[in-house]
Amino acid sequence: MSATREDVGGTPLPPGWAKPAHQPDAFELTTTTFAERAAKTMARPFARGAIANATDHAAALTTARFVGTDHEALREEARKIRAHAIANLPDYLDQWIDQAERKGTIVHYAADESEARRIVAQICTDQQITRVVKSKSMASEEVSLNSALEAVGVDIYETDLGEFVVQAMGDRPGHVIAPILHRTKDEVHELFSAMAGHELPNEAEALTAFAREGLRHAFLTADAGISGGNFLIAETGDVLLVTNEGNGRLTTSLPPIHIALVGIEKVLPRRRDLAVLLPLLTGHGTGQQITTYVSVSAGPRRQGEPDGPEQMHVVLLDAGRSALLGGEFEEALHCIRCGACQNVCPVYRQVGGHAYGWVYGGPIGAVLTPLFRGQEEAGELAQATTLCGACDDVCPVKIPLHDLLLNLRRRSDAEGHVPRHEQVAFALWAQVWSRPLLYRASTAVARGSLRALARNGVVSAKSPLLRRWTAGRDLVVGKRPR
Ligand code: SF4
Structure with a gap:
């Protein structure tokens, strides 16, 4: 049988x-x-x-x-x-x-x-x-x-x-x-x-x-x-x-x-x-x-x-790979999927892989997903980075992830995906922070405002002005109280 x-x-x-x-x-x-x-x-x-x-x-x-x-x-x-x-x-x-x-x-x-x-x-x-x-x-x-x-x-x-x-x-x-x-x-x-x-x-x-x-x-x-x-x-x-x-x-x-x-x-x-x-x-x-x-x-x-x-x-x-050959994002194809850039990314470490909405998380996900799925669907992922460069330093095949993320942001801007108010805000910010006097004045105002909002050196989630920033963690102003 x-x-x-x-x-x-x-x-x-x-x-x-x-x-x-x-x-x-x-x-x-x-x-x-x-x-x-x-x-x-x-x-x-x-x-x-x-x-x-x-x-x-x-x-x-x-x-x-x-x-x-x-x-x-x-x-x-x-x-x-x-x-x-x-x-x-x-x-x-x-x-x-x-x-x-x-x-x-x-x-x-x-x-x-x-x-x-x-x-x-x-x-x-x-x-x-x-x-x-x-x-x-x-x-x-x-x-x-x-x-x-x-x-x-x-x-x-x-x-x-x-x-x-x-x-x-x-x-x-x-x-x-x-x-x-x-x-x-x-x-x-x-x-x-x-x-x-x-x-x-x-x-x-x-x-x-x-x-x-x-x-x-x-x-x-x-x-x-x-x-x-x-x-x-x-x-x-x-x-x-x-x-x-x-x-x-x-x-x-x-x-x-x-x-x-x-x-x-x-x-x-x-x-x-x-x-x-x-x-x-x-x-x-x-x-x-x-x-x-x-x-x-x-x-x-x-x-x-x-x-x-x-x-x-x-x-x-293939699924979008050959379209990257010979272009400014070709280096994304060098990836060997080791995951090391995820481990060191300060954004991934807070939000985890699911936040990236598709298969790949972390810096390589923020690069590959808009390239494979398109700017309309996934363009915002290029913002999911502090641009600290930790991913570049750890990548075993030296993919310049930080540059690729910046290029994606530029492309998003050139294609008209960045809202007008954001364009104006960043243009103003660039003007202010490229002048030493205005830079020092603006950071002094920011420091003073944060101190005014803080209670015992901490801006907590209860502060209505910075609620989106402080919803998941305290913002410590100066030394954390013991
Ligand atoms: S560290 Fe480099 S090779 Fe490894 S997954 Fe990230 S981009 Fe790919």
Whole structure:
């Protein structure tokens, strides 16, 4: 008697696992403003604390990782590699496609998000795929792949633990590398206990074991695995994936079909470029020397090989990327999605990833989202920065994020998206602050006004004049009273 899907994984699926939860698409840009979305996070004090702690920790790990190395030389080398790859992207993509097809990979090209959804849904329909395991993929978030597959009757199980939690909560990832950095262990405990149908111990090991049990079923019974890709190696036609949980490797090698959805800008010319890019990606992402797993997908299983998928598809996603080639924003394509700029950004650290309204948060989100979604929808994100330059200093491939944000602001102004009153206010401000006498006079007036508003050295949220500024924190004038 042949085994059923539910037999294959050993014990039966726990009650809450029978059907994966629906995850909302990452599109809040048209329905809410940045301020409204940020206010939601600001209203959850724990989330703010959790984000600040997690990003502090990640930034410290990154700093420690490169002590004793010539970090600056490595970054400069990485910048050159990425700049060369993107400047010659059409050639390297052709080379990658040629090599990948020689290895039996079926390559598709998606000009935009709807085409990517259609291609993957078509593969699922043609191959009668009804259950999919998915490794973390920001490209799939960009195209809202999950809802497209749900529409053709496919059950999707996110298998990265953080992604699995946000899916089960009906939430969205809050960070490129750490999707649940805005969530608490207690929230995960409550969720998993509800899925299990009984109270689980509120301990990380027990909660992880619960997820592992269900995910094992999903891996063993899936018809296909869907992944992203950290790099496409033009020289070999391979897709490279880094993970820490092993879920990427299981997703790409256990089910009979592997579908990778990868942005076209992920191309690297040669395998040896990984010697520079890989330590920077992992060091800036998680502070590790190298991630626990580095998986290379090199086409379907060949004759005589004991494992690997029988079919491998790669969907190359353009969706606004090629439009940036040769222009003033080309450097945004150098990004390797390490998340380091989010960790050091004083805006992201207060408002979290959801405030950016789409897939990417922090400085790179404030750059990419207006470029991919358009000025009308997302132009205001270029204002979500203090222009302190911390993101420039930390970026492993030296993207001048601060300059790109300024360029976006200039473009917004040139296209007439800046309101008249704002133009007049900034013109006046520039006139005043470019004259030393007026600058000193204006700052003296500001200091005096703040002192008049303060009580015991603090302007609190009760002050009607500065309510928007002080709604989420006290404004300390001079020394904070003890
Ligand atoms: S812009 Fe730089 S720091 Fe930010 S995610 Fe991309 S590579 Fe990392």
